[in-house]
Amino acid sequence: MPPGKANDGRLIELFLDMLAAEQGAGQNTLDAYRSDLEDLAAFLGHAQTSLAGADTHVLRAYLIDLDSRGYKSSSVARKLSALRHLFRFLLAERIRADDPAAILAGPKRGRGLPKVLSIAEVDRLLTTAKTMAEAPGSSAQRMRAARIYCLLEVLYATGLRVSELVSLPIAAARRDARMIAVRGKGNKERLVPLNESAKQAMAHYLAALAAHGDGRQGEAPRRAPPPKWLFPSSGDSGHLTRQHFARELKELAVAAGLSARLISPHVLRHAFASHLLHNGADLRIVQTLLGHTDISTTQIYTHVVEERLKSLVRDLHPLAEK
16 A cells, blocks of 8 residues: 555544544544535545645645536535545644645535425324234334334434434333433433324334344244333344335335335424424523524524415415416
């Protein structure tokens, strides 16, 4: 391995260690940073330079290269943010005497409004999921149907991030639990309430899981849920993956007569927030439930509500322009 490439890998790992230790970055955040910075390091290697020797000119060339490879402005902005953080770290650690990324300009982009489902569309998803969960079938079919129904009810009841949802511990399903403790970004813990529908869906799922075993392939069925994860899996993580849940959710959307392209776990998180605000919830409460550090992140949902209200007036008001 060329010395420059080895050194770049070492510097990236030092940076990631800092993010984990000092900022409490989660594994998904670390993986995203690693991917972005390894892409940068590969480009610098082709340009016969390294992280320790790169100047502003070659970093601008990297941004141009990203554009030529068809990256969206949002992706370019994310990669630019990653390299800015890295070079600030290298400067602070005196690995470099300057910060070549300090004067880089990012792509201009407007902040798009998040996709949101209507209350009627969410109700259709929930009704379809519940019907499938109550339908007869093999123990494996009943368990999978009960699981997607439980995931959907808990997600819409709490607004959890998908990574938080699939990694819920089995302790979250305590019979008397009115709140569940969630460990979110930055390893910060917050409490979110469970409504009655979510608790019932959870109880139905646990019964189906116990009847089927713990859901792991190649093992004899067990009569009790595993001690650690609420949604166990045979994968490396031990719990259901975000990707698996997203695929099952799209299949459910098709069964409910909705466009799979418009449905994702994150869209349901958006729906949770915007529906609360639409019904008069305080913005600070929604911020707390979502686990947002900065309220400006939560304020995007007020724009969603405003746009929907404008649309209602425009379409339904008797004096609206035809």
